[in-house]
Amino acid sequence: xxxxxxxxxxxxxxxASGYDLARRFDASLGHFWPASHQQIYRELARMERAGWVAxxxxxxxxxxxxxxxxxxxxxxxxxxxxxxxxxPVVRDALLIRLRADAVLGPLDLADQVRERLAGHxxxxxxxxxxxxxxxxxxxxxxxxxxxxILRAGIGLEETSAQWCRTVLAELDEHA
Amino acid sequence: xxxxxxxxxxxxxxxASGYDLARRFDASLGHFWPASHQQIYRELARMERAGWVAxxxxxxxxxxxxxxxxxxxxxxxxxxxxxxxxxPVVRDALLIRLRADAVLGPLDLADQVRERLAGHxxxxxxxxxxxxxxxxxxxxxxxxxxxxILRAGIGLEETSAQWCRTVLAELDEHA
DNA sequence: CAACCCATGTAAAAAGTTACATGATTAA
DNA sequence: TTAATCATGTAACTTTTTACATGGGTTG
Numbered sequence: 001x002x003x004x005x006x007x008x009x010x011x012x013x014x015x016a017s018g019y020d021l022a023r024r025f026d027a028s029l030g031h032f033w034p035a036s037h038q039q040i041y042r043e044l045a046r047m048e049r050a051g052w053v054a055x056x057x058x059x060x061x062x063x064x065x066x067x068x069x070x071x072x073x074x075x076x077x078x079x080x081x082x083x084x085x086x087x088p089v090v091r092d093a094l095l096i097r098l099r100a101d102a103v104l105g106p107l108d109l110a111d112q113v114r115e116r117l118a119g120h121x122x123x124x125x126x127x128x129x130x131x132x133x134x135x136x137x138x139x140x141x142x143x144x145x146x147x148x149i150l151r152a153g154i155g156l157e158e159t160s161a162q163w164c165r166t167v168l169a170e171l172d173e174h175a
Numbered sequence: 176x177x178x179x180x181x182x183x184x185x186x187x188x189x190x191a192s193g194y195d196l197a198r199r200f201d202a203s204l205g206h207f208w209p210a211s212h213q214q215i216y217r218e219l220a221r222m223e224r225a226g227w228v229a230x231x232x233x234x235x236x237x238x239x240x241x242x243x244x245x246x247x248x249x250x251x252x253x254x255x256x257x258x259x260x261x262x263p264v265v266r267d268a269l270l271i272r273l274r275a276d277a278v279l280g281p282l283d284l285a286d287q288v289r290e291r292l293a294g295h296x297x298x299x300x301x302x303x304x305x306x307x308x309x310x311x312x313x314x315x316x317x318x319x320x321x322x323x324i325l326r327a328g329i330g331l332e333e334t335s336a337q338w339c340r341t342v343l344a345e346l347d348e349h350a
Numbered sequence: 351c352a353a354c355c356c357a358t359g360t361a362a363a364a365a366g367t368t369a370c371a372t373g374a375t376t377a378a
Numbered sequence: 379t380t381a382a383t384c385a386t387g388t389a390a391c392t393t394t395t396t397a398c399a400t401g402g403g404t405t406g
Contacts, residue, residue: 001364001365002266002268002271003365003366005268005271005272005275006271006274008275009271009274009275009278012275012278012279013278017384017385017386018385018386018387019384019385019386020385022385029274032265032266032267032270032271033266033270033271034264034266034366035366036366036367036368037385037386037387038366038367038368038386038387038388039365039366039367041385041386041387042387042388045387060375061374061375061384061385062373062374062375062385063373063374063384063385063386063387064374064384064385064386065385065386074279077275077279078279078282080272080275081272081275081276081279081282081284082282082283084287084290085268085269087267087269087291087294087295088265088266088267088268089209089394090207090263090265090331091177091207091208091209091263092207092208092262092263092327093177093180093260093263094260094262095207095208095324095327096177096180096181096184096207096208097180097255097256098320098323098324099181099184099204099207099320099321099324100180100183100184100187100252100255100256101256101320102316102317102320102321103184103187103188103317104187104249104252104253104256106316107253107256107257108257109256112259115259116262119262120262141277141281142277142278144345145273145274145276145277145345146274146277148273148338148341148342148345149270149273149274151338151341152267152270152335152338155334155335155337155338156265156331156334156335158334159330159331159333159334160327160330160331162330163323163326163327163330166323166326167323170319170320170323176392176393178393178394192356192357192358193357193358193359194356194357194358195357197357210394211394211395211396212357212358212359213358213359213360213394213395213396214393214394214395216357216358216359217359220359236356236357236402236403237357237401237402237403238356238357238358238359238401238402239356239357239358239402240357240358
């Protein structure tokens with residue numbers, strides 16, 4: 001499981017409340033490791049018990065707590081980064097649908113593929129906007145690596161979008 | 176959840192025992208929807224209760240059963256293919272590791288990236304062998320669609336491999 | 351007769367999703 | 379003052395992973 005390590009990374013970049021983390025995940029890191037606020041709060045509580053993070057109450061706010069990474073959390077993150085792991089599994093139901101369509105006869109999947117294509121194009125536009133805004137100028141090591149992560153997303157979206165187009169051609173041509 | 180539908184699709188292509196399905200998933204469909212034998216057996220039991228599949232004992236084998244898709248299963252598959260769904264989430268821990276490396280300082284990730292690259296290249300070679308063997312000649316609709324599914328895998332592996340190379344260049348250059 | 355593949359399961363743990371719930375703060 | 383957003387949680391459920399377990403058939 002990597003959610004705690006994604007959270008530790010984000011907290012090292014800048015301390016934040018659970019709510020902030022949830023929004024941060026929606027906006028950036030979460031493109032690569034989505035997490036709901038429920039997961040985040042549960043994980044923060046676990047990490048506090050483990051001594052990896054500490055929460056500081058915020059003056060003037062009844063419930064808000066700002067979390068930061070403690071030395072033990074940093075050590076755990078270093079350990080985890082070093083240990084390696086398997087490439088991710090991707091389970092795409094659309095591919096199963098296509099295969100089912102292949103065996104059952106035409107089932108009108110073009111609209112679903114078009115919808116998927118639109119999603120890839122939208123995500124791609126968002127990634128490119130971030131790339132231009134945050135990584136347009138000269139970069140230090142940290143910036144270059146963060147840019148590389150974004151490029152992974154851009155590459156996959158481009159490839160998926162292009163694949164959708166070939167499938168649409170296939171489906172339209174022999175409709 | 177799509178595992179039952181992946182199984183129905185596979186059984187429509189050709190009836191099989193749970194064991195056969197597990198091996199079939201290891202070899203082909205499972206690249207796009209991995210499933211362990213435990214999942215498969217449990218799902219077959221559920222689908223039998225639902226009336227979607229029927230198991231036929233095999234003469235001369237104590238335990239072996241061959242499953243096939245019943246009309247209700249076929250109807251369910253048609254329904255599910257039509258209903259659409261979200262694009263898959265991909266959670267790649269290597270990207271989190273890279274981002275942690277970016278904030279913690281160099282943590283020697285090049286070997287992990289190389290390992291990942293080797294994996295992509297191996298998978299790519301396997302996919303290309305299948306493409307040549309099964310989809311080298313003229314194809315009917317079914318073949319064309321199955322080929323399209325394989326091309327999705329090929330495209331993603333190519334893109335991922337290429338990305339690994341750029342990251343290695345980045346990591347080596349500024350080691 | 352031993353090793354290996356065939357064939358099927360149970361059990362427990364881990365991870366993620368969905369639904370429900372509540373109160374505080376801020377801006378119109 | 380009311381609506382939106384901030385902020386935090388609990389509970390139940392589904393799915394996936396990992397470990398354990400067992401016995402039949404085949405081949406050297």
